[in-house]
Amino acid sequence: MSEPNVFVSATSQVGTTPQQLPRRTRLTVWLILAAICLVAAIGFLVPAFSAISAAATYAESSPAPDAMTVDAAIHGLWTLSISVALVICSLIFTAIHAFRRSIFR
Known part of the structure; x- marks a missing residue:
């Protein structure tokens, strides 16, 4: 006798495609991605x-730009x-x- 495949029936929602998700969820994903990008941008600023x-500061203290000044500016x-x-x-x-x-809409 074969047993029913419980694993597939229990995890049927895991493999949903974006078209199967509710419209509100798909729209919210874009806003979450935008918020993550903004937070990361602030973190890089x-x-x-x-x-x-x-x-x-390095450039003001020395008459000629040295490697440290150039490296800090590039970074x-x-x-x-x-x-x-x-x-x-x-x-x-x-x-x-x-x-x-x-x-x-």
Whole structure:
């Protein structure tokens, strides 16, 4: 005798596709992604400005820029660009949320 496959019936909701999720849940996912990107962008802003500030301090104290000044400036600009990219991603996710919400009404 074969036993019923309890594992498949108990976990039937695990493998749902995005189209099977409720509309409200799909719309909320975009807002959650946007919020995560904004929080990460804020987290990257603090080290970016501190590195740029350190580079400015090093540049003021020495007449010629040394490797430490250049490295701090590059690190600050790189971190700032990551922050800007995350803000752009957040705007894209928010726009997708608004677009999908207007379509489903």
